[in-house]
Amino acid sequence: MIHNLPVKTVTHKDLSIEGYSRAAVQTYWRIPELKIGFDLGAQPWSFMGTPIWFVSHTHLDHLVALPVYVARRRMMKMEPPTIYLPEAAIEPVQKILRLFSRLDRGRLPCELLPARPGDEIELSREHVVTVSATTHTVPSLGFVVWQRRRKLKAEFQGLPGEKIRDLRLSGTDVTDEVRMPRLAYLGDSSPEGLDACEAMFRADVLIMELTFVAPSHRKDKIHKFGHMHLDDLLERRERFENELVIASHFSTRYHNSQIQRHVEKALPDMLGGRLHLWL
Secondary structure, eight states, rough: OOOOOEEEEEETTTTEEEEETTTTTEEEEEEEEEEEEESSSSOOGGTTTOEEEEEOOOHHHHHHHHHHHHHHHHHHTTTOOEEEEEEEHHHHHHHHHHHHHHTSEEEEEEEEEEEEETTTOOSSSSEEEEEEEEEESOEEEEEEEEEEEEEEEEGGGTTTTHHHHHHHHOOOOOEEEEEEEEEEEESSSSSHHHOOGGGGSSSEEEEEOOOOOOSSSSSHHHTTTTOBBBHHHHHTGGGGOOSSSEEEETTTTHHHHHHHHHHHHHHHHHHHTTTEEOO
């Protein structure tokens, strides 16, 4: 049974992860503390206040709610949102919005910005998002949210506060930037997309797709269409340093009980209790 627009929530440290994902149905996530979301396959009313979205790819179950989201914010007199998309999607999405605007007879104001592998996107003084390429049937991206802090350089540690103050006043940079990967979002991808971004294995929280879990489903075919199999997770289990791994985007071929049974049989310890099935 697939419910329309369900929202599940899990909290890890100071971050809330909210949303839902089921393959070919709808995928949408948000992190309210960071004021960002990932993918717009549907748009619960409660998500409307989130002003920045990162779209991993343009399959409809990840994108179709974009016009609705933009229209709702305009109706509620909110600022136009900022939406990052794979670069190849910018022009087609602009055309789609223009057509919807004509049909709706209302403006759809938003800022569509290209995201490219290797890009760094500043959210705030404390957080930055990096972009990586994933492997799917259309251009697709993954994202890592980093927390950044300034740390006193090693050569200045142990100096009295007055000396450090004087160095700062003289124009000397006494600190280095230190980054910690807080949250990673894989989107839809075969294993190559995950392997290509080492930070995804180190982020506090990893949201990953695990579309197929049954032993009878062929991995070569699954990989060809840009998805993951439970065996791919098992093969990499020693690489996951994450404190929480959220497995999601399960195929509608499975009932929730089947997913639970397949995963628990293959991985009884659930990655030492760190694996969370988003059902």
